[in-house]
Amino acid sequence: MxxxxxxxxxxxxxxHEGGLKVALLKRDREPFKGVAALPGGFIHIEEDTDVRAAALRVLTEKTGIDVPYLExxxxxxxxxxxxRGWSVSIAHYALVSFDVIDRAAHPDVKLLSVDRPISLPFDHRLILETAVSRLRSKSQYSSLPCYLVGETFTLPQLQRVYEILMGELINKVSFRRKIAEMDMLEVIEGQFESAGAHRPAQLYRLKAHFKQQLQLLERGL
Amino acid sequence: MxxxxxxxxxxxxxxHEGGLKVALLKRDREPFKGVAALPGGFIHIEEDTDVRAAALRVLTEKTGIDVPYLExxxxxxxxxxxxRGWSVSIAHYALVSFDVIDRAAHPDVKLLSVDRPISLPFDHRLILETAVSRLRSKSQYSSLPCYLVGETFTLPQLQRVYEILMGELINKVSFRRKIAEMDMLEVIEGQFESAGAHRPAQLYRLKAHFKQQLQLLERGL
Known part of the structure; x- marks a missing residue:
């Protein structure tokens, strides 16, 4: 065998720039040398403790990007x-604010809008679409979108992120009720952001214990 | 490498017998020869088209059980x-009515209540617990429980299955509203099941196109 x-x-x-983007890395070896693809690599059985550790190592080694959360x-x-032959890819996904990718400043990392129908090597298009649809379904009831919005944010900014992910406008009252129910944000006392003609908006951040653990809202039948 | x-x-x-059970197979080779474990095996790259096909093949070859749905x-x-070394197990799960397992009548297949804290070889206990918690969360809004109830069933029987999976009693009115909303059942005209002192209950079955595809109820934010 x-x-x-x-x-x-x-x-x-x-x-980035109002849309959902995926980070692609120009491949430095065959197959598909020079082509932009999802960052990936082999499991190293001498050093990786499991596939999650392998995914984190591969991402950091190849792109310089560290992620706090990965699924x-x-x-x-x-x-x-x-x-090269019969293969298994164990795909993971992560969400980070644009700063994290920008700081790493890797010359071969480019952002691609997930909705642009550009073909990708291997079955990376399918993997990407699976991740986006998982994200869009989870964003309906999870803390995932909070990983995209940056360290501190106002509620209108957070609502805009949910709207971009879900691809539709959300009613402000029901959005705020849901967010309150999930109990994952904390007020940053005395910090506000002014927004043009509106009165300054309160700044929030994700509570510490949600930073590395996904919050799912339980729903009864 | x-x-x-x-x-x-x-x-x-x-x-079976009012509880959620998992099918275990006595292992016919080392490691853990003779011990009951989740049915599993190697991918055969000459014949399997993907890991899902491998999982279906392994289950049929080792237990004689065919499943219509697998995730x-x-x-x-x-x-x-x-x-044996650094390993990856790509775990799948399936739900079948007890008839399917009973018909196969494999002498080395036994059912174990998922809530009995019996240790299993490898990390099969963790795999089992992951499947049960996935199922219990999905059963809140999916068609998955319908795979457990048999070909035809009454609404009280289906409600009982949801209750066993969720581990709690469900309000009859909201259960029926949710089931109607999911639009996955069809009435079997003229067929009723009598239930003791109650008036005979209408029989239902899963609509054909849900038999091999999972129905998830979309929920707005």
């Missing part, structure tokens, strides 16, 4: 997705 | 979970 090629791939998402997406597999 | 051991494991769940659960990995 010839062995299965076992890799990890990372879908790193951010908001397993799904496994993609088969004989045809990689020209 | 030594290669990663790549396997699939199956969490096959059913309802990827998560990937479990690391150097310690399998004594």
């Amino acid at each position: 010839t062995h299965v090629i076992c890799t990890v791939d990372m879908v790193l998402l951010t908001l 397993q997406l799904a496994t993609f597999s088969g004989p045809a997705r990689d020209p | 030594t290669h990663v051991i790549c396997t699939v494991d199956m969490v096959l769940l059913t309802l 990827q659960l998560a990937t479990f990995s690391g150097p310690a979970r399998d004594p």
